[in-house]
Amino acid sequence: MIKVSDLSFSYSEKAPPVLADINLEFDHRTTAIIGQNGAGKTTFVKLLKGLLKAKNGGILIGDYDVKMKTAAELARKIGLVFQNPNDQIFKRTVLDEAMFGLLNIKMGKYTAEKLAVEALKMVGLDDKMAMNPHDLSLSEKKLLCIASVVAMDTDIVIFDEPTIAQDQAGKETISKIIRELKKKNKLVMTIIHDMDFVAENFERTIVFNKGKVLLDGKTREVFSQKEVLKEANVEPPGVTQLGDRLGLKKTILTVEEFLQECAK
Numbered sequence: 001m002i003k004v005s006d007l008s009f010s011y012s013e014k015a016p017p018v019l020a021d022i023n024l025e026f027d028h029r030t031t032a033i034i035g036q037n038g039a040g041k042t043t044f045v046k047l048l049k050g051l052l053k054a055k056n057g058g059i060l061i062g063d064y065d066v067k068m069k070t071a072a073e074l075a076r077k078i079g080l081v082f083q084n085p086n087d088q089i090f091k092r093t094v095l096d097e098a099m100f101g102l103l104n105i106k107m108g109k110y111t112a113e114k115l116a117v118e119a120l121k122m123v124g125l126d127d128k129m130a131m132n133p134h135d136l137s138l139s140e141k142k143l144l145c146i147a148s149v150v151a152m153d154t155d156i157v158i159f160d161e162p163t164i165a166q167d168q169a170g171k172e173t174i175s176k177i178i179r180e181l182k183k184k185n186k187l188v189m190t191i192i193h194d195m196d197f198v199a200e201n202f203e204r205t206i207v208f209n210k211g212k213v214l215l216d217g218k219t220r221e222v223f224s225q226k227e228v229l230k231e232a233n234v235e236p237p238g239v240t241q242l243g244d245r246l247g248l249k250k251t252i253l254t255v256e257e258f259l260q261e262c263a264k
């Protein structure tokens with residue numbers, strides 16, 4: 001679905017590369033990209049979305065060469081939910097905000113409204129459609145941003161730190177959205193520091209360290225490699241560490257798994 005070949009990137013001629021020789025392929029597995037601050041995750045995602053252009057290397061999304069496509073063309077293929085909702089929201093009502101991207105790609109008003117309402121239902125904001133987005137809580141603003149991207153029905157949806165400002169109910173809503181998008185055969189990716197959420201929701205995990213891929217594999221396998229993770233200053237989820245300290249053989253990803261293993 002996405003093929004990244006020999007991708008390198010620097011913000012300026014003189015600066016050292018932020019990303020160096022990245023080769024990755026993405027299929028339909030839900031995929032988390034993790035790594036400490038400054039590892040290059042956001043830069044990578046901006047390159048996928050065409051917000052930055054790389055001089056070296058290539059990115060193919062299906063048969064699209066990202067370098068050759070306009071922002072509008074890429075908007076139909078790949079959606080990005082920003083970390084900070086205030087960077088994304090600017091319309092006067094929740095419904096207008098959710099419709100904005102669709103109208104921007106010249107969709108008819110009737111269809112745009114239908115898709116936007118469906119997406120707002122998915123995130124549980126359909127009873128707040130007439131409200132000003134700025135009167136929503138931070139958690140609701142984030143859900144609105146998710147709805148605006150989901151409404152676009154892109155093949156790829158990327159969440160930048162989806163769980164920030166979410167309480168447990170908000171996190172569960174986001175987990176449900178991820179599952180529904182996967183059911184629709186979308187590629188769901190995230191860049192994230194919340195390891196518990198990664199363990200619970202993502203099949204594949206890629207660890208970036210200093211602009212390179214340090215680990216890439218099934219989430220359980222990645223979190224089992226605690227010594228390598230240390231190199232990237234990444235701590236496995238709390239429940240994984242607890243299971244390890246108690247000497248459990250299996251790498252534990254969720255509280256349910258922990259309880260099951262302890263009951264054996």
Ligand SMILES: Nc1ncnc2c1ncn2[C@@H]1O[C@H](COP(=O)(O)OP(=O)(O)OP(=O)(O)O)[C@@H](O)[C@H]1O
Binds near residue numbers: 040041042044
């Ligand atoms: N616009 C920019 N101009 C110059 N350097 C930048 C710019 N944006 C990011 N950088 C630098 O590029 C490197 C990678 O940053 P990036 O934001 O991609 O990392 P990250 O892994 O997403 O970090 P975080 O987890 O903090 O979001 C950092 O050293 C950062 O300071």
